[in-house]
Amino acid sequence: MSQMASENEENGTEMQSEPEESPYSLARAKLENLLNKSMRIRMTDGRTLVGLFLCTDRDCNVILGSAQEFLKSTDSFSQGEPRVLGLAMVPGHHVVSIEVETESLPSSTQGI
Numbered sequence: 001m002s003q004m005a006s007e008n009e010e011n012g013t014e015m016q017s018e019p020e021e022s023p024y025s026l027a028r029a030k031l032e033n034l035l036n037k038s039m040r041i042r043m044t045d046g047r048t049l050v051g052l053f054l055c056t057d058r059d060c061n062v063i064l065g066s067a068q069e070f071l072k073s074t075d076s077f078s079q080g081e082p083r084v085l086g087l088a089m090v091p092g093h094h095v096v097s098i099e100v101e102t103e104s105l106p107s108s109t110q111g112i
Contacts, residue, residue: 031056038101039064043094046072051088053100060092 039053041062051064067088071080 034100040099040101041090042096042098043090044096045094048072049085049088049090050082051085054087057092060095062090062092062095062098064088064090 034053041049048070051067054065055063067085068082
């Protein structure tokens with residue numbers, strides 16, 4: 001068994017007993033806290049999508065559930081009727097801004 005342990009140490013595959021708080025794990029924890037929270041995503045073409053945050057990836061693509069699309073209105077007073085999309089994928093390169101609705105956040109994570 002000691003030979004196996006020394007091989008693992010040489011290969012760098014030894015399991016650590018306590019997880020470290022790396023910037024990656026902290027960012028992941030913040031994203032996990034946002035799962036199933038209501039989000040508003042503004043896109044480069046002026047559209048706004050509102051839906052529940054379900055998933056993202058390393059390219060910043062975002063999956064929204066129960067999504068609604070709001071078109072950019074030329075008249076600042078009329079917002080127009082939303083179009084129901086359901087499940088929507090927003091390519092990361094089209095994301096201008098992302099806002100999380102504060103009423104869907106617990107009070108301990110509002111500083112994100």
